[in-house]
Amino acid sequence: MSKQKSSRPTKGDVRNRRKHRDTDTTKPVADLQDSDSQHFKQRRRSSLRAGLAVMGGRAAGALSRRLHLGGGTSIAGLVAQSVYPGIVGHLSKQLAHGSILVTGTNGKTTTSGLIAAILSDAGFRVWRNREGSNLMRGVAGALVIRAQPNGHLRRSGQAISIFEVDEAVMSQAVRTIPPRVAVFTNLFRDQLDRYGEVDSVSARWRYAVSLLPDTTTLILNADDPSTAQLGELFSGKVMYYGIDDPSLDFAAQQGPAAERHQAIDTRTCPFCGGEYIYTLQYYSHLGHYRCSKCLRTRPEADVRAVKVSTDGIDRLRMQVETATQQEEIVIPLAGFYNVYNALAAIAASLALGIARDPIVSGIEQFKPAFGRGERVQVEGRTLRLLLAKNPTGFNEVLRTLFNNGTFRHLLLVLNDNVADGRDISWIWDVDFERIVQHIATLTVAGTRALDLALRLKYAGIEPQDISIVTSGPLRAAKSIIQSKAHRMRGRGRLATAEAGRGSELIAIGDGLINQVSTKGYGIANALDSAIRRTPADETLFVVPTYTGLLEIHHELERRGLTPHYWEEKGP
Amino acid sequence: MKEASEPHFTLSLGHLYPDQLNLYGDRGNILTLRRRCELRGIELRVVGLGIGDALAPDEYDMLFIGGGQDKEQAPVAQDLYEIKGIGLWAAIEDDMPVLAVCGGYQLLAHYYRPANGPDMRGLGVFDAWTIHKGAHVPRCIGDVAISWNGSTLVGFENHGGRTYLGTAKPLGKVLKGYGNNAEDHTEGAVYRNAYGTYMHGSLLPKNPHFADFLIALALKRSYGRTNRAAENLVQPMDQNNGSTPTAQHTKASKWPSKSRSRSQQGIEDDPVKFLTPLDDTLEWEAHAALLERMGLYTAAADALRRSIEAGTVLHLHEISAARE
Secondary structure, X not given: OHHHHHOHHHHHHHHHHHHHHHHHOHHHHHHHOOHHHHHHHHXXXXXXXXXXXXXXXXXXXXXXXXXXXXXXXXXXXXXXXXXXXXXXXXXXXXXXXOEEEEEOOOOHHHHHHHHHHHHXXXXXXXXXXXXXXXXXXXXXXXXXXXEXXXXXXXXXXXXXXXXXXXXXXXXXXXXXXXXXXXXXXOOOOOOHHHHOOHHHHHHHHHHHHHHOOOOOEEEEEOOOHHHHHHHHHOOOEEEEEEEOOHHHOHHHHHOHHHHOOXXXXXXXXXXXXXXXXXXXXXXXXXXXXXXXXXXXXXXXXXXXXXXXXXXXXXXXXXXEXXXXXXXXXXXXXXXXXXXXXXXXXXXXXXXOOOOHHHHHHHHHOOOOOOOEEEEEEEOOEEEEEEOOOOHHHHHHHHHXXXXXXXXXXXXXXXXXXXXXXXOOHHHHHOOHHHHHHHEEEEEEEEOOHHHHHHHHHHHOOOHHHEEEEEOOOOHHHHHHHHHHHHHHHHOOOEEEEEOOOOEEEEEEOOOEEEEEEOOOOHHHHHHHHHHXXXXXXXXXXXXEOHHHHHHHHHHHHHOOOOOOHHHOOOO | OOOOOOOOEEEEEEEEOOOOOOOOOOHHHHHHHHHHHHOOOEEEEEEEEOOOOOXXXXXXXXXXXXXXXXXXXXXXXXXXXXXXXXXXXXXXXXXXXXEEEOHHHHHHOOEEEOOOOOOEEOOOOOOEEEEOOOOOOOOEEEEEEEEEOXXXXXXXXXXXXXXXXXXXXXOEEEEEOOOOOOOOOEEOEEEOOEEEEOOEOOHHHHOHXXXXXXXXXXXXXXXXXXXXXXXXXXXOHHHOOOOOOOOOOOOOOOHHHHHHHHOOOOOOOOHHHHOOOOOOHHHHHHHHHHHHHOOOHHHHHHHHHHHHHOOOOOOOOOOHHHHO
């Protein structure tokens, strides 16, 4: 490793020199040599650079893993890309069965997981950027860690790769990896601080679609107008998937008044600006719609779920129809949105010509990715982790948990780190009002625990019923209480009383009562507090944002409760 | 609508373009106003005013307008100018409290000049204008804190346009963040009782004093000047323990003068002092926590100390260090 590390500066030099030669000196050389040998030379050159890139990337990844900085996949990709920017294109060309790209706001990971399960049941060797980094560096990393120092992928014979790609970098991904299948799941508001607005993502997607080769099959969600519209811009083959089950209409389920409270992210037609009119609305802006102005309607779905029902809290049952087939499939996942993920996976598999059996078995035996509902046993309680990173995702998680009026134990974690989005104002668009009557215990944590507690207070939950575990002490409060306590102690009026488990009351003089926390700070204490409040044999539902989920995983790993996620075996 | 013998108070909030301008959780502002009114026995009616709806200033006691995406803002700008303009102007000139956030703020200034495309004409309530300098200029994104009226306001800003003030007074001075234009440390604008700001977050939940300020302005304007007694709503601080006031029979007396007799300070000087204080512990902890996250420790301590003195912080949740 040290040898590779010391060679890194030289690599940079090589790259610079090569760049010069590539751009400045190819013309005169071409005059002297025939084009074949030049081509050969260039290929050798790029292969050499790829080799260096692979070595550098893998060294950095190994180092990062050794230092416990993380899985090391992203850093491997980052280093490899800086050594050789074309590394992704170079490596992905060697995949015998090409690539599948999956993008969209929600459902990327589950959809690509389902596709992977189906394809590996069909006998393919499936490669993914499964560690969740879906920027280009994650894609690069996923390839680099499977490459040899000579710039060749290991055992690429039966290989097909599935990459989940961040919605903002889809056009870059399309340009470097012309995919066999491109899946667009949906578009919701998410991380507005990073993307600006939903419309700007939509514009980037239209550009990405314009870069697709005609040989690609485009898989689109017919029920989401912001993805379905992309089909009109593409000259190649398009397959739509959607739900045709009027009993799932939101207004029919909840009454028309409920409709107004939904976070709706797409209201107007991108072609003419007319408002959409819905005949069926499942959630947010997903449903059967038509434009009031130009009369564009939802495209007919090639793969459609005609009957969807829940099968216990953990599973969904759906009747799927295509032009030629009909099948009942049980999805081992909770949450209505997983119907869309399964339909997308089925459509993608059909586009690749996969037969019925692997499709059914791949979906029915699917194991959820981390943060998508998996269970962990802790101290006699069951923990279930459900990632919620934007208002629509959060609403759907709540809808799944509270659909039959059961009381639930909840731990909510709200972080505002860069990967979560620095803006947390979306919590005010989440319908916490609907869960107020059905909470058994509630713990909130994270860097913005107080904001979330405040949101819940305004939803109608009494603050004293919320156990708040912040990520650190409030200095201001500390200094005020100290000075106050000091003054009061002098006059002998400080009284301390026990007030329930985990907290004490300190009453100080003039009506100021301080509930002093003994819960401590940070995610480990939050987890402990929430587990303590959950009776044995019951389930604690943990709903974190993205980095909150990573922290919870890290904490569970530390306690030896889940495998390190980068060591997870592929399906 | 407002019967003289009925001891029940009602405020009407006109929510402009709830379907078009609804980005960044500005719904939290409405929820906050409604709940803070409810706890004081005031009914807050929220009326959505969409595109094509007329705005009759007499029907409302306060107005709210949020922010949206550029695409959705264009038809809104046209409707605001052509259909609601006169009503809105009349309301503002008549001292109606108006809160305009982000896109709504931009539309109440003279114009919004997008990076490409024609100018969007605003109402010109605030003598200010907004220019989007193009995609190469980074958006103003991040937590923001400003000083306001001897205290602080905290929120989150996310805007591409830069707003420049002419003669308009700013809402406050930027302590941390970008503010109107990332150049002159101003944030927002004020004209009469109309407040424009870039602060989301949502703004009002974490700034309960500002929410109460707007409620008090609306009460004062709608009830204070119609010779109506309103003291069952507004009580001097020392008689109150933070509980919800019960409705009492109103006394036939002129409210402002009656108020003065109960306290040295007139409602004109500080209307908020006459609202029943609520237990805002969580609000102020969240406020202070965000200030501390921005490194503004003194401001955080000041905010918490002020609210303890005002009796709105009753118990703090997380002060384990206090015992050491």
